[in-house]
Amino acid sequence: MPRISEKAIQMPQSPIRKLVPYADAAKARGTHVYHLNIGQPDIKTPEQVINKMRNLDREVIEYSHSAGYPSYRKKLTNYYNNLGLNITEDNIMVTTGGSEALLFLMQVCLNQGDEVIIPEPFYANYNGFATSSGVNVVPVTATIDVNFALPPIEDFEKLITENTKAIIICNPANPTGYVYSQEEFEVLKKLVIKYDLFLFADEVYREFCYSGKALSVLSLEGLDDNVVMIDSVSKRYSMCGARIGAIVTKNKEVLENALKFGQARLSPPTLGQIAGEAALETPQNYFDEVKEEYKARRDYVVNRLASMEGVKCPMPNGAFYAIAELPVDNAEAFCQWLLEEFSYKGSTVMFAPAAGFYSTKGKGLKEVRIAYVLNISDLTNALDCLEKALPQYQQEKMMAKSDLNNFN
Amino acid sequence: MPRISEKAIQMPQSPIRKLVPYADAAKARGTHVYHLNIGQPDIKTPEQVINKMRNLDREVIEYSHSAGYPSYRKKLTNYYNNLGLNITEDNIMVTTGGSEALLFLMQVCLNQGDEVIIPEPFYANYNGFATSSGVNVVPVTATIDVNFALPPIEDFEKLITENTKAIIICNPANPTGYVYSQEEFEVLKKLVIKYDLFLFADEVYREFCYSGKALSVLSLEGLDDNVVMIDSVSKRYSMCGARIGAIVTKNKEVLENALKFGQARLSPPTLGQIAGEAALETPQNYFDEVKEEYKARRDYVVNRLASMEGVKCPMPNGAFYAIAELPVDNAEAFCQWLLEEFSYKGSTVMFAPAAGFYSTKGKGLKEVRIAYVLNISDLTNALDCLEKALPQYQQEKMMAKSDLNNFN
Numbered sequence A, B: 001m002p003r004i005s006e007k008a009i010q011m012p013q014s015p016i017r018k019l020v021p022y023a024d025a026a027k028a029r030g031t032h033v034y035h036l037n038i039g040q041p042d043i044k045t046p047e048q049v050i051n052k053m054r055n056l057d058r059e060v061i062e063y064s065h066s067a068g069y070p071s072y073r074k075k076l077t078n079y080y081n082n083l084g085l086n087i088t089e090d091n092i093m094v095t096t097g098g099s100e101a102l103l104f105l106m107q108v109c110l111n112q113g114d115e116v117i118i119p120e121p122f123y124a125n126y127n128g129f130a131t132s133s134g135v136n137v138v139p140v141t142a143t144i145d146v147n148f149a150l151p152p153i154e155d156f157e158k159l160i161t162e163n164t165k166a167i168i169i170c171n172p173a174n175p176t177g178y179v180y181s182q183e184e185f186e187v188l189k190k191l192v193i194k195y196d197l198f199l200f201a202d203e204v205y206r207e208f209c210y211s212g213k214a215l216s217v218l219s220l221e222g223l224d225d226n227v228v229m230i231d232s233v234s235k236r237y238s239m240c241g242a243r244i245g246a247i248v249t250k251n252k253e254v255l256e257n258a259l260k261f262g263q264a265r266l267s268p269p270t271l272g273q274i275a276g277e278a279a280l281e282t283p284q285n286y287f288d289e290v291k292e293e294y295k296a297r298r299d300y301v302v303n304r305l306a307s308m309e310g311v312k313c314p315m316p317n318g319a320f321y322a323i324a325e326l327p328v329d330n331a332e333a334f335c336q337w338l339l340e341e342f343s344y345k346g347s348t349v350m351f352a353p354a355a356g357f358y359s360t361k362g363k364g365l366k367e368v369r370i371a372y373v374l375n376i377s378d379l380t381n382a383l384d385c386l387e388k389a390l391p392q393y394q395q396e397k398m399m400a401k402s403d404l405n406n407f408n
Helices: A004-011 A019-027 A048-055 A071-082 A099-109 A126-133 A153-159 A181-195 A252-264 A270-279 A284-306 A331-340 A376-407 B006-010 B022-026 B049-056 B070-082 B097-109 B127-131 B152-160 B182-195 B252-264 B268-280 B284-306 B331-340 B377-405
Strands: A032-035 A092-095 A115-120 A136-141 A165-170 A199-200 A225-230 A243-250 A319-325 A347-350 A367-371 B032-035 B094-096 B113-119 B134-140 B164-170 B198-202 B227-232 B244-248 B321-325 B347-350 B365-371
Touching: A004 B097, A004 B134, A004 B252, A019 A032, A019 A331, A032 A376, A032 B227, A048 A270, A048 B049, A071 A092, A071 A270, A092 A099, A092 A252, A099 A126, A099 A165, A099 A199, A099 A225, A099 A243, A099 A252, A099 B006, A099 B152, A115 B227, A126 B252, A136 A153, A136 B321, A153 A181, A165 A181, A243 A252, A252 B006, A252 B127, A252 B284, A270 B268, A284 A319, A331 A347, A331 A367, A331 A376, A347 A376, B006 B127, B022 B032, B022 B331, B032 B377, B070 B094, B070 B268, B094 B097, B094 B252, B097 B164, B097 B198, B097 B227, B097 B252, B127 B134, B127 B331, B134 B152, B152 B284, B164 B182, B182 B198, B244 B252, B284 B321, B284 B377, B331 B347, B331 B365, B331 B377, B347 B377
Parallel strands: A032 A347, A115 A136, A115 A165, A165 A199, A199 A225, B032 B347, B113 B134, B113 B164, B164 B198, B198 B227
Antiparallel strands: A092 A243, A225 A243, A319 A367, B094 B244, B227 B244, B321 B365
C-alpha cells in the first residue's frame, strides 16, 4: 500500500470539527446538541438572494472568468468605494470563499519554509493553509487579560527573522471578537514598512462591529504593495455555503500571480457568484437588524457567563465569537464530556476548545470559543446546560481524583 | 516591495486561457470569436437542475458537511453502483470541482519532490496542481501516429525512480479523446502493483464514449488501496460552473486525510451540491441525446479536418476534444494570428495550442486541441475560418520569409 505524504500527516484536524463524531453520537442517543462550536449563523440569507435563485435565468450553468464575473467585480467596487476605499475591478479577484483567498496568498507570496507571524489565538484553518503551502506559522500571543489586543511591537520584532515574509490579522477577529484600533494599525504599518512584509487582513466580519467601525488595511496609506485584504460573503449575508470570497489588493503582481492559481481551478462557483451579486442589493435595514440581533446575543452571552463562578469572558466588540476561560483544567476534555456524558433537559451544548486556535502548545487549554450564532432562546438553553454542567463536571473530576487517591 | 514566491513564478499560465487577451481584443474590434479553445459546452443543463434552483427551499445558504451533504453522497452511491462499481458513502468525498479533488490528492499522497508520471499530452492544469504541491511531473509521451494510445510499459518503466509515487490518467482523455482498453488497464495495474504506486484516474468524461464503454479504475480488482477516481458534474450535466466534483476511493487513509484538507476549506459549494443532487434525477434520454449530438459534432469536425490539406486528426472515441496537427511550424503563433490578424465573414476561431498540454519541451508544436462544444452550425463557420486561414497564413509566412531573404 503506497504511503501518504508527510504533509497529510502534519495537516491539523479542524478544532471546530474534530469533536463532531461525539456530537453525532449524542444526537444518535436522542440528545439535542446546541452548536456554539461553528460559525454557522441561523440568520436568514437576504431575500434578494433567495429570490434571485428562484428566478434563475440561465439555461447553462457555465464557468465564469477565473477572476470572477466582470459584472460582479464591477458591483463589488461600489461596495468597497462606499466604505471609503478606492478600489477598481482590476484590484479584485473573486475566490471560492475566503479560504481559497488565503490559500492562494500563501502560495503566491511565501516560499517553502518562509514564516508568517499571526497573533494567536487565530482562526485555526490558517494552519491548514500554511501546512498546504509549506509555510511556517509563527504565533505572537495575545492574552485574555488585555481582551486579546494586538501584542506590543517588541513581541513582533523578537520573532522577525530573515524568513519572515508576512503578517496575518483578522479584523474583527475570529475567534476573539477583538477589533483593532487606529493605533494598532499604525503599529502594523510600522512593522510592515520596516521589514518589507506582506500584511494579509481577513476582514470578513467587517459588518459585525458593535461600537465604532472596523478599519480596513486598504485604508493604510503608502502600503499599496504590502497590503492584501481577504473578503467573503459568508458571514455578511449569512450565506456561508455560497463559497464566494475575494482577494482585494493594489499589488498587481500578487493579483496576476494569484490568477494563475485561479486559472488552474478554472472558476469560482457560478451559482454562488449569482447569489453574491444579488446580495449587493441587500437594503441597509437587513444589516441594521442583523447587527442588533448579534449585539443582543453577545450581551446576553457575556452577561450569563459573567454570572457563572470561575468563568472569565471579556466583552468582544466584533464578529460573533467570544473566548471564555472556564474553571476546568482541560477545556477539550470538558467539551468532549459535554457531548459524551452530560445532558440537561435532553440537551447539551458544543463549544470549540480554544487550544486549537493557539499555535503555541499549552496555551488556551482552559478556554473555549463560543459562537453566538443561535437565537436567544436557544442560547438560553445552551448556557443553562453550561451552568449545570460546570459544577457537575468539577464534582465528577474531584470524585475521580479521590477514588484514585483511595487506590494509591 | 515584498517579493512573490518562486512557486508563483513557476506556476504555469493556462494554455487554454493564455490567448484570452487576444480574443478580447478581437471582440473589441467587432470580430466574432468561435471558442473551440475551452471545454465549455453549449449543451443545456438538465431542466431538473434549473427547476430545482427555481424552487430553492432554503432560507439560509449554509455550509454543508466538509465531505459533502450525506444525502448527496448517498444518492451518488446509486449512480456508481449502476455503473457496476461497489461504492459506499464512506468512499466518497465531495469536492469543489474535479480540480480540488486533484489538488487534494497531490497534497495527500505526494511529498515535496515526489514524481508523478502522466501520459502526455495531458490536461494542462495537472501542472498547476503539481506546482502548487511541489510535485514533479514526469511525462511519458503518447503520439498522434498511434491515436494517443497508452505508451508501452517499457516507456513507463524507464521513467520510474525511487521518487515515483503515482500515475495520473484521464479516461476518456482530455485533450486527446482517447479511451483506454481493458488491455491498457492491465498494463497500468501491473505497473501500480509492481512499484506500489497510486493510480489517479480523472474520469469526468465517462458518459462521452462513442463506441463501447469507458472503464473505471475502480473496477480493477486487487487495487483498492492504490486506485483513486476523480469525478465531476461539470461535463456530465453541462454545469461546469457548479464546481462540484468528488474523490472516490476505497483507500480509507487517503480519504480521511483528504478530509482534513476539506475541513480547512470548510465545505464544497452548497448551491452546486443542491444542483448536483438534482442532476442525479436526469432521465436517460438527456444523455442519449447529448451523446448523439457530440457524436455528430465529432464526425463533422474530423471529416472537415480530413478534407484540409496537411491537417492530421485521428478519430477520438471519447470526451469532446480532438487533437489536430496543422501544416504550420508553430501552432501557438498561428492561433494568435487567427485572433490578431485574421477574420472571415466577420469571424475567427480560437483553439488551444497543444504544446501547453505536453510537458516535454518542443512536443506538440504543430498541434491544437479542438473542443467541439459548439453546435454544428457554429462548428461549420469556425472550420470555414480555419480552412480559409491555413493557406492565407502559409502564404503570409512564405512572403515574410522571402522578404527576409531579399534583405539578406
